[in-house]
Amino acid sequence: MRKPIRAFHIVLMRKRWWTAAACLCLAAVMFCMVNYYPAAVGASSSVRQLPIYCVQRDQKLISISFDAAWGNEDTQQLIDILDRYGVKATFFVVGSWVDKYPESVKALSDAGHEVMNHSNTHAHYPQLTADEVIADLNACNDKIEAVTGVRPTLVRMPYGDYDDKSVQAARSIGMEPIQWDVDSLDWKEIPADEITQRVTSKVGPGSIVLFHNAALHTPEALPSILEQLTQEGYTFVPISQLILTGNYSIDHTGRQCPC
CATH class of the missing domain: 3.20.20.370 (Glycoside hydrolase/deacetylase)
Structure with a gap:
């Protein structure tokens, strides 16, 4: 019974590793978008229509x-x-x-x-x-x-x-x-x-x-x-x-x- 249990733990650890890696990649992408492409986030809503002062x-x-x-x-x-x-x-x-x-x-x-x-x-x-x-x-x-x-x-x-x-x-x-x-x-x-x-x-x-x-x-x-x-x-x-x-x-x- 020890071998199946050991195999199960290995599969579970691999799934957790891949989930963590995916989260890290997503965070990195979001970081790049915010820091290197700020105009892409909310650009249309930030432009106010102003009269001439x-x-x-x-x-x-x-x-x-x-x-x-x-x-x-x-x-x-x-x-x-x-x-x-x-x-x-x-x-x-x-x-x-x-x-x-x-x-x-x-x-x-x-x-x-x-x-x-x-x-x-x-x-x-x-x-x-x-x-x-x-x-x-x-x-x-x-x-x-x-x-x-x-x-x-x-x-x-x-x-x-x-x-x-x-x-x-x-x-x-x-x-x-x-x-x-x-x-x-x-x-x-x-x-x-x-x-x-x-x-x-x-x-x-x-x-x-x-x-x-x-x-x-x-x-x-x-x-x-x-x-x-x-x-x-x-x-x-x-x-x-x-x-x-x-x-x-x-x-x-x-x-x-x-x-």
Whole structure:
């Protein structure tokens, strides 16, 4: 009886050896895949759709932008200040603001400023379906075009809130989502000198600066900002002239770069 028992143990040991060897080989393969081919693991899920926050520019070009969703009491004052310094800006307006103040929309356009899309109802786009985002954008575009004769090509998502779906929806109808890399914080009603210091200390070539129409201290701060940045050699252009066309990429910070 000893020989059959001995043979059984030999077979059992061989099976265990082959199982262990197979496990070691599998572990080695997984190690190689993770360490030498990391792009193969989850590559498609890691690419996020980003708007343009700023632009890689060698020249000292920057853009001034305003979001218009509240009142219009300072709109003409802003137009006058910008005209005094020869600056053309980009105004992102909500469709309901167009309904209330079509004369202000026309005044902005007649003064040579860009009038772009800030949504129709100022909804949180990540809460909408792609079709709802597209319908909302087109509704605002229709209103702006009816007043200015120009259909917007840029959009700033309400609240600066977006997801992959809403960014893709905007781009599917030929619109480019625009954020900002310098926030004036004028919406917090901070003093004019703080707005000035914040903006002038943070801008760089290719920056997009965020202001708000109807913010309390923006008309007070704007002249000193334009004067100081002009003295530093900056040139102001509308966002459509700042962003790149043709082949470009958007890096993980939202900076648009030439390919």
